[in-house]
Amino acid sequence: MGMTDLAAGFITAAAIKGPCRVATPGVNIALKGLAVLDAITLIDGDRVLVKDQTAKHENGIWIARAGNWERAGDFDSNKEVTRGTRVFVTDGFASANTEWWVSSLNPVPVGTGSITFAQASTAGAAVPPARKVEAGEGLSGGGDLTQNRTLRLDIAGLDALGEVDPVSDYVAVVDASDSGKQKKALAGLIAAAGSVPSSREITARTGLSGGGVLADDIGLALDLSEVTAKTNINFATDQIALHDPAAPGPARSPVPTFVDDMAKRRAAGSDALALAAAGARADILVQEEAVALAGATTDSTITIPVGAIILAVSTRVTAAITGAASFDVGTSDDGDTFAATLPTGAGSTNIGSVGTGVFNVARAVRFTANGGNFTGGVVRVALIYIRITPPTS
Secondary structure, three states: OOOOOOOOOOOEEEEEEEOOOOEEEEEEEEEEOEEEEOOOOOOOOEEEEOOOOOOOOEEEEEEEEOOOOOOOOOOOOOOOOOOOOOEEOOOOOOOOOOOEEOOOOOOOOOOOOOEEEOOOOOOOOOOOOOOEEEOOOEEEEEEEEOOOOEEEHHHHHHOOOOOOOOOOOOOEEEEEOOOOEEEHHHHHHHHOOOOOOOOOOEEEEOOOOEEEEOOOOEEEOOOOOOOOOOOOOOOOOOOOEEOOOOOOOOEEEEHHHHHHHHHHHEEOOOOOOOOOOOOEEEEEEEEEEEEOOOOOEEEEEEEEEOOOOEEEEEEEEEEEEOOOOOOEOOOOOOOOEEEEOOOOOOOOOEEEEEOOOOOOOOOOEEEEEEOOOOOEEEEEEEEEEEEOOOOOO
């Protein structure tokens, strides 16, 4: 015997319930509000099959409302539900056209105990196991339906194309953004991938030779004969092209910076002042250090090397000296070898204090306080000397 649902306007029974618009897609939901469920936007009065609640007593057929939902009139007591009661779902991404049945044991405890649902067998004619799925061109796998079958791409199964026509040939493309299958002209695919036609030409300009069309590999080379000779150099603005193997890559340097760097290399002994064929050489070197003064004497960490010919030891007071009335510059053997009674004020200098000849023992530069010990102050000292290297062969 059936019953009439006056609100929904259809006749229902314990065995078969009126259809639901959507079902819960395997997740627990809040039984209130008109939300989106299984890709369906609910409207007031929609019948919803709720089958996946964590609290199983909440499962059943519900009427969607803007506020709290209510149980459907044909599924609100155990007199209207039995084991095997079926309900059909019409819409939804995962549950459209599916049928579900109550799998709980009788009596079904609507609203008080666990209610479970299972999916009914798919309706329709059975497919005979002798039916085959055959792999076509470019695919492998398949077979009869006595078991699950798999198809896979098999490029080796495609016919080899003797020559590609970029204008008329196509490439199959799967668009990941919309899960669609498309085709694209080969010429367009090559352009999109950043390739260029072989007719494109590379032209060598000023300072270079070579180049040509890209039908083959091409080469470019530096060609200084193509560069216009400069009659004079603007020391302030002109620049010099360089290749830095450490970077690596091309670089440029303003002329004054280049000249200054070369001078520093010479001062550091990297470039010889004079060089003989057998390896004998002379280098002018400069060492600098800022020395903080304290006590009766203070030694620098830079030393006069063995065999050095001293040209000068110059000083500049960079922070006013305190405690001493004046100071001398020399070595541990001779405290005023290079200068004596120098002023202590900040900015005072002693330029080009000419020293002695060859030093046979390495020594530090020593600062000696006069009229009291050093209690503070900083002096920058510059050691300028010639280094002699004997012939190497």
